[in-house]
Amino acid sequence: MSFEIHVSGRVAHVVDATVPRLIDELVASRITAADADLWGSAAAEEAARRLGWVQAVSVSRPLVAEIEALRVRLGALGISRIVLAGMGGSSLAPEVITQTAGVPLVVLDSTSPSQVLAAIDGDARGDLAATALVVASKSGSTVETDSALRAFEAAWRDLGIDPAERTVVVTDPGSPLEELAREAGYHIFAADPTVGGRYSALTAFGLVPAGLAGADIGELLDEAEATLLEVAIDDARNPALVLAAAIAGVDGTHRRDKLGLVSDGTHIVGLPDWVEQLVAESTGKQGTGILPVVLAPLSPEVDQTPADMQILRIVDDAVHFQILEQHPDEIVISGSLGAQFVVWEYATAIAGFLLEINPFDQPDVEAAKTAARGLLAERPAVTEPAFVEGGIEVRVSEPSLAASGTLAGVLRDLWERLSPTGYVSLQAYVDRTSLPQLAGWRELVAADSGRPTTFGWGPRFLHSTGQFHKGGPAEGVFVQILESTDVDLEIPGRPFTFGELIRAQAAGDAQVLTALGRPVVTLTLTDPQTQVLSLFEAAQ
Structure with missing residues (x-):
């Protein structure tokens, strides 16, 4: 299996009590079939426009060659440094992909003046003349990314450099940013409008900046594809059903609504930060939700875990059983990065079903x-x-x-x-x-x-x-x-x-x-x- 999940103790009882209902209601297969009615009539209209991520692997395949070709073209211009201007899922997924792959990507997801200046001025990997900018915004009107683009354009023009040769835009078709990019002659990757930003790791938002930075995005899609059958079936072994039940299921009348995320010997770098935004933004509404808390292995919450917190450890296969013996009553998961993206997206959508909220909106x-x-x-x-x-x-x-x-x-x-x-x-x-x-x-x-x-x-x-x-x-x-x-x-x-x-x-x-x-x-x-x-x- 490309993704493994192990539960024990109290959390195993929660899973045993919750997964049969999910199987009976065909939750996994209904998500795969893009059944927008799964989350209730109030959420159906939004869900109908936000389930494209279940097809992201096949839809994104043609992007790989286009991204690699653009990377070669940028390299021929002497460009060795990629800066990403994006927010939320548009920046966190590429950050995890590139950190795990060990390739450099400058993530500019701040409006701090000194942080913007540092991104413009360059670093050991190159200066502004050796820099390309990826501007990622679904709506095309995000103030942070718009401001960063304006600052880079002005800085390049001050050096006599044409921004058009080194500005790459990822946005939804018809957005204000797409219109601006067409007029300016920027390279445009049209995003899938049926995928919300936090579910976009395996779409152009995750793949374009990571691929231009040098990550093997073809391999990432292969990892994800290997997991698709596992999460699509209504079966007790479906890791997404088990994970959703473990983080959102109820033991009697009690639910642990804090989720402590611990990276413990895993090769994947920064995954808890991506999980945090996916789960918090998808579930935190209508007075309920799951609050992810990014922890270190020796954090106070791990040493003395509060009664309302569930600890989840992200590990590599080699340490699975040792971790289970040392830390009972925890969720322990392992898998490739592509598999993690797929399972967590499914599990978060299923958690929304269990919590009876719409996991695809962000009203606040x-x-x-x-x-x-x-x-x-x-x-x-x-x-x-x-x-x-x-x-x-x-x-x-x-x-x-x-x-x-x-x-x-x-x-x-x-x-x-x-x-x-x-x-x-x-x-x-x-x-x-x-x-x-x-x-x-x-x-x-x-x-x-x-x-x-x-x-x-x-x-x-x-x-x-x-x-x-x-x-x-x-x-x-x-x-x-x-x-x-x-x-x-x-x-x-x-x-x-x-x-x-x-x-x-x-x-x-x-x-x-x-x-x-x-x-x-x-x-x-x-x-x-x-x-x-x-x-x-x-x-x-």
Whole structure:
């Protein structure tokens, strides 16, 4: 088998109780047949337009030769560096593919001015003259990708380089981006409009940037194809049925709605980040959902697993049985990357069936975008911080959160708002290439708060887990980390800069979360490199 899943203990009982129903209702074969009625009448119209991913392997086959030919053509121009401007599933799938293949791809899924500048300026793999840009957006109107394209076009023209020879666009037919690309003479890959962004790993969105960067996308499709029969049949051995039951099934009246994702000795790099956006955005709505939490093998949640969390380990075959013996009551999976993509997409759609929600819409994602646009239009004055400690500006959604007057006290008071089934969300609107150590704060916060803790780079998480935070259970408390620097960058043709855009995106999301009654603390680092240590100390 190209994908294996093993369950034991309590989770095995959940699977045994849930899978027979899925078989009786022919769930797997109905998905393969693109039966849009599976998720109920309210979801049928949306589902009818979003089930193209079940045919992605065969539909994408002709792309392989076209992508490889373009890679050769770009190489003849001296292009050795590929930058991807994309958000959500459009960036996370190519990132996993290229990291696992060991080929370089610069993923630009941020509006941080310094991160955009770093992508433009180049690195050890080459400078701007040796760079091609892949712009990936289903709607063709994503503000982050549009802004990145404008910045690259201007930078190339300043060097006397024609952007048309090195700009590649992946978008749905008829989108504003397709129209722009045709007028500009860019190379266009038409995406399948019947595939949603987070289910697009095996479509042009995943394959074009990964293939241009040098990954063997033909092999990836072969891996996926080898799994298609397994997930299509209504059988107890179907790994997608077992996985869906394990992550969404109910034991009596209880369901573990936090899913701890642990990479433990696997050759696949970064898969939990892709799973996180797929599962969170697909299931986090109508007050329910599954909250994926990306963990390390020694994370606090693994050492002392909360009662409402299910641990899932991604391993390679060689360590399967050793892992099972050491960690009973866990889900253990292994398989090729192509197989993982297929099984997780099926399992997530099946989880939507079990949770009685539409796994293909994202009703709350637009709220933060609308709020950000409003703030960019109105340009309100920045609110004064509740207090400043060591140069870190502290702002709170509720005055009582700042009563202590100390950073450690604010965090302590925020943790006290957590319910027994609550979680912490850390959201870092900073340059992740210059502050990668900030992700380590997650471990300290998880230990300090005693609850599952997610970490997301902003604004990238807005296109994935942002849906869960606003549409899922009202159990989260939120900490935003912003940076205040002198670095900024104009966005050609726009009345705002990258710095203004990322601040508006953070403020817009905080505004929406606050309106929904979620407590939000915003910490602005005025000297990011030195103040990260203060954050670590405050959470100990």
